[in-house]
Amino acid sequence: MNGLMNTGVPPTVSPAASPASVVETAVQGAVQKIQGRREQLREQTDRKIMRATLEIMISKGVAAVTIEEVARRSGVAKTTIYRRYKNADDLLQRIQLEVAGLPDFSDLQPSRSGLQAMLERIQNCFDSEIGLKAVGVVLSSDNDSLKTIADQVITPAEQRFATFVERGVASEAFRRGLDTKFLFSTILGSMLTCKALYKDSDSDVPWSERMATLIWPFVKA
Incomplete structure (x- = not known):
């Protein structure tokens, strides 16, 4: 004996894939790649449209937002924009603010250091030049279409701030x-003003620390 038991059962052999199944698998893979590429291109186009719209709002005002101007500034064809939006009002109603995501304060302790960390997260949330300026436009505009931006970002951030204070x-x-509500408006206003009037290099002390130092005496028990 060679040490191997002969059971009389032939070894199992995986059946070779048929040419048809090989072709089907290849086709499915190609289709998935094409779909992924199309989705990526669509997202890139959407970002171009949104960014151009925000830039127009900031530089020329809401009234200057037209499909033609968005197409000119974004480089996206008017026909492509019209496939997504009926008109400029529809575009404004569905605009998305460029932010890094809603800030989360649930892990922060209600203390002096926690307050400063919270302010840092609020700043990071809106900390892109166009994002902060767009917030300023939204807060100063009476255009009903722009209220959707507040509903997307500003209002939820204010609610999370209120929950932090309640804790x-x-x-x-x-x-x-x-x-x-007044505290959050004060914080947001200070952040916007500092971004507009000062450079980060103007002070060795970050805005979040200066703001925390200012409001801590008024909020602590």
Whole structure:
């Protein structure tokens, strides 16, 4: 014996793939690649349209936003834009603000250091030049279409800020009776003003630290 038991059962051999199945697999792979590429191109086009719209809003005002002007500035064909949006009003209603995502404060303790960390996250959320300027346009405009931007980003961020303050009040780290809406507006206004009037190199102390130093005496219990 050679050490191997002969069971009399022939070894299992995987059947060779048929030419038809090989072709089908190749076709499916090619289709998936094409679909992925199309989706990527669509996302890139959407970003161009949104960025051009925001740039026009910032530089010329909401009234200057037209499909023609968006096409000229973005380099996207008018026919492509019209396939996505009925007109300029439809575009404004569906515009998306360039932000890094809603800030999350749930892991922060309601303390002096937690307050500063929260301010840093708010700043990072809006910390792109066009993003901050667009926020300023939204806050100063009475255009109903732009209220969708507030609903997307500003209002949810304000709600999370209010929840952070409420946790501080519950733990007796913050005093009662704080006007969270006014506080958030003050924070956002300060951030926008500093971005517009000052450069980051103008001070060795970051905005978040200066703002925390300013408002901490008013919020602590």
